[in-house]
Amino acid sequence: MNLSNISIVILAAGKGSRMKSNKAKVLHEISGKPMLYHIIKASKELSNDVSVVIAHQKEKVQESMQKYFDDITFVEQDTTNFPGTGGAMKNVTPKNEKVLVLNGDMPLISAESLQGFLHNDADIIMSIFDLENPNGYGRVVIDKNEVQYIVEQKDANQAELNVTTVNAGIYAFKKSVLNTYIPQLSNDNAQQEYYLTDVIAMAKKDALTIAPLLVDEEHFKGVNSKKDLAESEMIMQERIKTKWMEAGVIMQLPETIYIEDDVVFEGECRIENGCRITGNSQIINSEIKAHSVVEDSILKNSDVGPLAHIRPASMITDTHIGNFVEVKKSTLKGVKAGHLSYLGDSEIDEGTNIGAGTITCNYDGVKKYKTKIGKNVFVGSDSQLVAPITIADDVMIAAGTTVTSGEIESGNLVLSRTKIRLVKDFYYKFFGKIHKKI
Structure with a gap:
């Protein structure tokens, strides 16, 4: 495998408030290692250019990972001016022509589970699940094996609510796509954040190819609690x-x-x-x-x-x-x-x-x-x-x-023992004659 064909960016800047913990979410442990460790380990099997975007408790996160890895790049996100997943990509400068973007709260990812992103030449590859009950997830509308658009549940009409395909949250982009659209992202939304998913809409408008990749839920399970x-x-x-x-x-x-x-x-x-x-x-x-x-x-x-x-x-x-x-x-x-x-x-x-x-x-x-x-x-x-x-x-x-x-x-x-001493009838004297009768 040619490790120089792909760059990997791991988004690990969030607080993880639903974990209800003072510890950064990505530092919570799975089988003896922080979650982020498992993701970096899998990434390094695929790429020699791995970047980790950090913000919340950035010093602790960086120090923790440097115990295990000495050849990854840490990129600090400006969460004040550029919050959100799109903002996390603002300062990242990947070396290779394909860029795989992973989340720092998916510790079950393996190198094998990411293979599908490597062998597709679409402008954007988007991971999807098919869920029996997609309640709470944004829906992904697909036609002719291409992603048409993503709609949040609160914004979906009835036909869109009936869709069971949802966004798994992992993407592969051609570097040129990121270079074109990341600078164009806007935070004109309710959360005032810059969303990586907005790149999908802009790329679709410009007729770029957006391929869906069906992944298994086990490997791409996120940890939010x-x-x-x-x-x-x-x-x-x-x-x-x-x-x-x-x-x-x-x-x-x-x-x-x-x-x-x-x-x-x-x-x-x-x-x-x-x-x-x-x-x-x-x-x-x-x-x-x-x-x-x-x-x-x-x-x-x-x-x-x-x-x-x-x-x-x-x-x-x-x-x-x-x-x-x-x-x-x-x-x-x-x-x-x-x-x-x-x-x-x-x-x-x-x-x-x-x-x-x-x-x-x-x-x-x-x-x-x-x-x-x-x-x-x-x-x-x-x-x-x-x-x-x-x-x-x-x-x-x-x-x-x-x-x-x-x-x-x-x-x-x-041999060191105290010499034994016996006091005759001491038990009966101590507890009284009633014990002797019994």
Whole structure:
């Protein structure tokens, strides 16, 4: 595909008041990434000239996208003097002869769904839906496979109201069309805005060709509310999980599983119900059991859960992590941690067993410190390892021990317990003889 045949402009300047949020609409997330990210990602598969028009919270929008893309152009819209979709195109200078105009609130668009705009030589290509119930949409009147005009519902007569074809909001223009008609746009309307759709009427008057392109509603679904956001999330999740199941990942009750866009699976993997896998996680030949969370971590030849929490920057290899175990920013290789433990800022080597109730005390209220545990270490239940600490190979730590020494040498048993004290008949003395009778 020749990426220099088309320029893409993404309109991302609006406030999105119906979202009822202080956050710019295009920064609301779908499967772990802002909506705008998904649109730019699809656009870059088709074009090497991608522009994003910004205005509302422009600094935040630009900063957010520059984390992911370093070769897109940001164009600031003068919303005071030139509001509206037509005004958004005033300062855009596309490089290529065909210009595809997308909306920043359509995160389900894919490169495949835009192919129809690339292979048509009409002066304008206009996307359309056919809806069973078009109420609320402007109608698109088509004759002989050409768009004749667009009419808003409030302005439509009965015959026009019976039309079920509506505007999907995406257009491809020849650059010459934009150069001719954008300067001619007027804001002489109720909203006092400059509308890109007015280009359609002017071009039709000059006998230019305006081709309709029927698109599927799923890919071109706009997000205007939190409800739309949730619906789009479900569609995106279905796509992500379908891709990985087709690649061989086993998912139990996939509708209950959440997987973000950058997660990667390799080899034989199994994901049970209720799991959440986020960030740049890599799951390699591993099993994640029910209701576990894996965040921005790598699992290789391991099993996790149920009800485990693997927090960011963890590397877990050849390891068993059981229920109610939390791991954070740690490297575990060949380890068994069966249940009820917290392992933070740790390096733990192969053959080591972590008993129930073990915690690494990695934070003193000011700084965080590392715990290093060697090979074949047996850590008894309910142990506290106060970092910074290094435990060499072949060490036993007795149950209930608090280890505070900075370095434990190989072969040692570590034991710290208060001597047990028995007070005869204390229970009966405390509660009274009535308990003894019972």
